[in-house]
Amino acid sequence: MPVRGSRGGTYLDQQTLVAAGAPAPGSFEGNGRGSHLLGGQRAAAVSTVSTVVFIGGVIALFVFAPGAAAVRHTFFNPQQMKQAFLGDPSKGLYSVGKGLILNIEMFLIAEVLILFFALVIAVLRQLRNPVLFPFRMLAVVYTDVFRGVPLIIVIYGIGFGAPALYIRGVSTQSDFVYGIVALVLSYSAYVAEVYRAGINSVHQSQVAAARSLGLSQWKSLRFVVLPQAVRTVIPPLLNDFISLQKDTALVSTLGAVIEANRAAQIDSSTLFVYSSYTVAALLFLCLTIPLARFTDRLIARDVSRRMAGGATVR
Amino acid sequence: MRKTFVLVIFALIGLGLTAVASSASPASSSKAASAVLTAKASSCSHASIARDVYKIGSLTVATDSPAYEPWFSNNTPSNGKGYESAVAYAIAKQLGFSKSQVKWTVEPFDASFAPGPKKFDFDINEISYTEERATVVSFSASYYDVQQALIAMRNSRIVKHHTPADLRTYVFGDQIGSTSLAFINTELRPTQQPSVFNTLNDAKSALQDGRIQALVADTPTAQYISSSEIPKSVLVGQFPSTGEHYGLLFAKNDPLVACVNKAIATLKANGSLAKFQKEYLGIYTSVPTIKP
Amino acid sequence: MSEADATGGFGGAARGDASLSGNPALVGQEAVRLEGVHKSFGVLEILRGIDLSVAPHEVICLIGASGSGKSTLLRCVNLLEPVNRGRILLWGQDVTAPGVDENAVRRHIGIVFQSFNLFPHMTVLRNITLGPIRVLGVPRDQAEEAGRALLVRFGLSDKRDDYPDRLSGGQQQRVAIVRALAMRPGIMLLDEVTSALDPELVSEVLGVIRELADAGMTMLIATHEMGFARDIADRVCFLDEGVILEQGPPRQVFTAPVNSRTQQFLRRIVDAGRL
Ligand SMILES: Nc1ncnc2c1ncn2[C@@H]1O[C@H](COP(=O)(O)OP(=O)(O)OP(=O)(O)O)[C@@H](O)[C@H]1O
Numbered sequence: 091m092p093v094r095g096s097r098g099g100t101y102l103d104q105q106t107l108v109a110a111g112a113p114a115p116g117s118f119e120g121n122g123r124g125s126h127l128l129g130g131q132r133a134a135a136v137s138t139v140s141t142v143v144f145i146g147g148v149i150a151l152f153v154f155a156p157g158a159a160a161v162r163h164t165f166f167n168p169q170q171m172k173q174a175f176l177g178d179p180s181k182g183l184y185s186v187g188k189g190l191i192l193n194i195e196m197f198l199i200a201e202v203l204i205l206f207f208a209l210v211i212a213v214l215r216q217l218r219n220p221v222l223f224p225f226r227m228l229a230v231v232y233t234d235v236f237r238g239v240p241l242i243i244v245i246y247g248i249g250f251g252a253p254a255l256y257i258r259g260v261s262t263q264s265d266f267v268y269g270i271v272a273l274v275l276s277y278s279a280y281v282a283e284v285y286r287a288g289i290n291s292v293h294q295s296q297v298a299a300a301r302s303l304g305l306s307q308w309k310s311l312r313f314v315v316l317p318q319a320v321r322t323v324i325p326p327l328l329n330d331f332i333s334l335q336k337d338t339a340l341v342s343t344l345g346a347v348i349e350a351n352r353a354a355q356i357d358s359s360t361l362f363v364y365s366s367y368t369v370a371a372l373l374f375l376c377l378t379i380p381l382a383r384f385t386d387r388l389i390a391r392d393v394s395r396r397m398a399g400g401a402t403v404r
Numbered sequence: 405m406r407k408t409f410v411l412v413i414f415a416l417i418g419l420g421l422t423a424v425a426s427s428a429s430p431a432s433s434s435k436a437a438s439a440v441l442t443a444k445a446s447s448c449s450h451a452s453i454a455r456d457v458y459k460i461g462s463l464t465v466a467t468d469s470p471a472y473e474p475w476f477s478n479n480t481p482s483n484g485k486g487y488e489s490a491v492a493y494a495i496a497k498q499l500g501f502s503k504s505q506v507k508w509t510v511e512p513f514d515a516s517f518a519p520g521p522k523k524f525d526f527d528i529n530e531i532s533y534t535e536e537r538a539t540v541v542s543f544s545a546s547y548y549d550v551q552q553a554l555i556a557m558r559n560s561r562i563v564k565h566h567t568p569a570d571l572r573t574y575v576f577g578d579q580i581g582s583t584s585l586a587f588i589n590t591e592l593r594p595t596q597q598p599s600v601f602n603t604l605n606d607a608k609s610a611l612q613d614g615r616i617q618a619l620v621a622d623t624p625t626a627q628y629i630s631s632s633e634i635p636k637s638v639l640v641g642q643f644p645s646t647g648e649h650y651g652l653l654f655a656k657n658d659p660l661v662a663c664v665n666k667a668i669a670t671l672k673a674n675g676s677l678a679k680f681q682k683e684y685l686g687i688y689t690s691v692p693t694i695k696p
Numbered sequence: 697m698s699e700a701d702a703t704g705g706f707g708g709a710a711r712g713d714a715s716l717s718g719n720p721a722l723v724g725q726e727a728v729r730l731e732g733v734h735k736s737f738g739v740l741e742i743l744r745g746i747d748l749s750v751a752p753h754e755v756i757c758l759i760g761a762s763g764s765g766k767s768t769l770l771r772c773v774n775l776l777e778p779v780n781r782g783r784i785l786l787w788g789q790d791v792t793a794p795g796v797d798e799n800a801v802r803r804h805i806g807i808v809f810q811s812f813n814l815f816p817h818m819t820v821l822r823n824i825t826l827g828p829i830r831v832l833g834v835p836r837d838q839a840e841e842a843g844r845a846l847l848v849r850f851g852l853s854d855k856r857d858d859y860p861d862r863l864s865g866g867q868q869q870r871v872a873i874v875r876a877l878a879m880r881p882g883i884m885l886l887d888e889v890t891s892a893l894d895p896e897l898v899s900e901v902l903g904v905i906r907e908l909a910d911a912g913m914t915m916l917i918a919t920h921e922m923g924f925a926r927d928i929a930d931r932v933c934f935l936d937e938g939v940i941l942e943q944g945p946p947r948q949v950f951t952a953p954v955n956s957r958t959q960q961f962l963r964r965i966v967d968a969g970r971l
């Protein structure tokens with residue numbers, strides 16, 4: 091059932107394109123047509139060989155290059171990776187693993203707040219009540235500003251600015267709090283726009299149908315438009331949250347939040363190796379890859395659902 | 405057809421990478437090649453050194469930017485002022501390089517220990533020698549023996565109360581990559597985790613805003629910060645030496661190290677280092693010591 | 697029902713079957729009355745002075761070429777579009793006057809559109825009970841009870857827990873009609889409810905409308921199904937370029953149209969084999 095109308099067209103088409111253009115996992119040639127022409131077996135063989143050659147080449151580079159031993163020592167030293175993961179207070183080494191817990195905490199708290207706050211912003215921009223005009227303006231200015239300013243500057247601005255103001259209750263919060271506030275401010279601006287795209291992708295007739303039942307504008311939004319909009323925007327939202335997971339690392343610039351990346355930095359500068367960064371990178375991948383795969387699955391499901399629907403009412 | 409084409413491309417890329425990798429060492433730096441020949445470099449004649457350096461005919465010296473006072477002056481390493489600048493030129497002279505043959509280059513601290521060929525002959529950037537670091541790079545002998553010192557705001561409790569037990573109760577902060585941070589963690593062991601900032605400047609502003617109560621830095625830096633940079637801050641005192649010292653940083657097993665060490669020994673013996681310390685770090689001699 | 701009181705109270709009427717419309721009849725009142733209604737979109741004047749009155753229990757079919765303004769007229773009655781000039785009265789009360797609570801007005805009017813009617817994220821039963829629960833404040837169990845009864849009555853009880861995309865187009869439109877009925881409206885507005893359907897699905901929907909007519913529901917129906925209009929309508933109105941050119945009992949309009957434009961229109965319909 092084609093409930094998503096032309097107004098959401100561009101936005102949804104992008105998603106569809108992304109989903110359609112993504113190569114099938116495990117092959118470098120995701121194009122089904124090609125395998126038809128060449129015959130499935132031969133295609134599989136070719137893709138296997140090309141995979142082996144490629145991965146083999148990369149491995150060879152790390153094994154046989156003249157500087158390979160030094161690179162392995164600096165980036166992939168198992169002893170030091172273990173040390174970085176666990177930390178060693180007697181040597182002034184921080185635990186990257188413990189740091190990651192902070193990343194996860196910041197991510198989870200910020201995510202919940204962003205989902206809520208962004209929704210408020212998006213809804214404010216949507217309501218046409220003249221009384222709300224100043225709020226609508228504020229919402230527009232807010233999204234413009236915080237989408238435009240780099241996150242790191244927002245973090246600095248809040249984390250270094252708020253304490254310098256000496257306002258009771260505001261200036262005495264922890265860096266953890268400042269960091270989350272900055273993440274929420276910055277990401278809510280993006281997520282609000284994602285919500286808005288979702289709201290606009292709900293066909294006008296749905297609003298008309300809701301209003302014709304006597305539902306107020308707010309109730310139409312609440313019971314009819316938003317539930318549909320949120321469903322549509324889950325994949326792009328998850329995308330934003332993948333980058334939120336990584337961006338929690340920026341909070342460390344405030345000083346007191348020694349998250350995984352900062353712990354890795356300290357360990358690296360203490361021991362003069364980069365293995366701690368490798369640990370941090372691997373840990374971040376452990377967080378983001380499952381979310382990325384989950385997003386792919388949702389997009390694929392969404393595409394197939396839209397293909398399957400649309401048959402009943404022309 | 406297309407598949408074959410793609411395969412060929414991959415093969416070519418693979419070949420290309422291997423070619424680049426194997427050609428890397430002879431082409432890019434005479435230094436990397438000569439690093440293996442440590443034994444041969446016993447002669448420290450200018451002629452033999454000048455052939456082995458990063459850029460033939462000159463001595464390339466690296467430091468980070470900004471270059472902090474009092475180690476440098478005006479963020480201009482090439483002016484010969486500031487302790488490290490003066491030391492670098494004095495060493496160059498010992499090795500037979502004229503002032504104009506010394507070329508300065510910017511090397512961020514984090515990059516200075518990256519594997520691969522170095523883009524300098526040595527790096528002089530208040531880098532402390534540690535055993536672990538020395539497994540990755542080579543250090544010269546000490547050109548400055550470091551003591552850590554404590555900076556706080558004038559009205560802070562820490563100014564009067566800094567027994568070892570007291571010290572554990574404060575919120576410290578420091579710049580990333582400094583051995584001062586390790587000093588805080590291993591020697592002072594505060595109950596609250598110290599804050600770690602990207603730059604010393606961030607740490608200074610945190611001290612001013614009361615987000616941290618004390619900053620630890622080497623004594624010259626600490627004295628400079630408290631006297632010239634943060635109003636109403638004081639140098640509380642310096643800690644007894646832990647044997648820490650600054651060394652010049654070289655590529656691992658660089659044959660030049662032996663010659664530079666000879667030069668440093670000469671500068672120590674003839675009183676040059678002491679003279680530079682008096683000239684550039686001299687105002688910092690009468691610092692109270694904090695009993696451990 | 698305080699909002700309803702505030703607007704003067706709207707009465708609907710049901711001739712034979714009280715269960716379909718909840719509001720008591722106001723005897724002698726016109727259900728709907730349009731007086732000189734004008735509606736423009738920008739410079740485009742779509743309705744150019746519509747006068748029409750609908751008596752309780754009356755079934756009126758609006759016919760006319762595509763773009764003649766049928767949908768616009770229905771949307772104006774439901775206050776989905778504000779009128780530029782003229783008045784619309786429901787059971788004697790001017791609903792185009794300033795200060796009228798449009799939500800209160802709409803809950804007495806059921807409207808079904810050509811398509812995109814149902815809420816795709818809700819089951820059939822939830823679609824039907826949304827209005828009663830959220831607008832009328834009926835407790836959920838009562839609303840569901842009533843909804844189930846309506847579904848049984850219109851042969852949709854086995855679809856109760858399905859989502860709309862599992863339903864055929866005909867079933868979807870029937871559910872849409874049931875959803876409107878669940879609000880116990882005084883009048884139903886139907887806007888080409890069969891025109892998006894495959895031909896074999898049309899009759900099941902028309903059957904439902906016929907049933908409503910038999911039950912005495914007041915209805916204003918925009919349609920291209922001329923045969924159906926002839927069967928069911930008490931009165932047929934021919935809309936052309938924003939005015940009602942001709943109206944009367946179906947027998948008269950369809951067999952002996954007075955106006956030449958009506959004749960033209962009907963000839964085209966006959967030629968197309970649709971009458
Ligand atoms: N929101 C709008 N903005 C601008 N023009 C509109 C709008 N809605 C309808 N129109 C125009 O008004 C005219 C009448 O439209 P309307 O939908 O009322 O016709 P109709 O008689 O229902 O036609 P059909 O039989 O095709 O449904 C059309 O020309 C249409 O383009």
Ligand SMILES: [Mg+2]
Nearest residue numbers: 766767768888
């Ligand atoms: Mg229409």
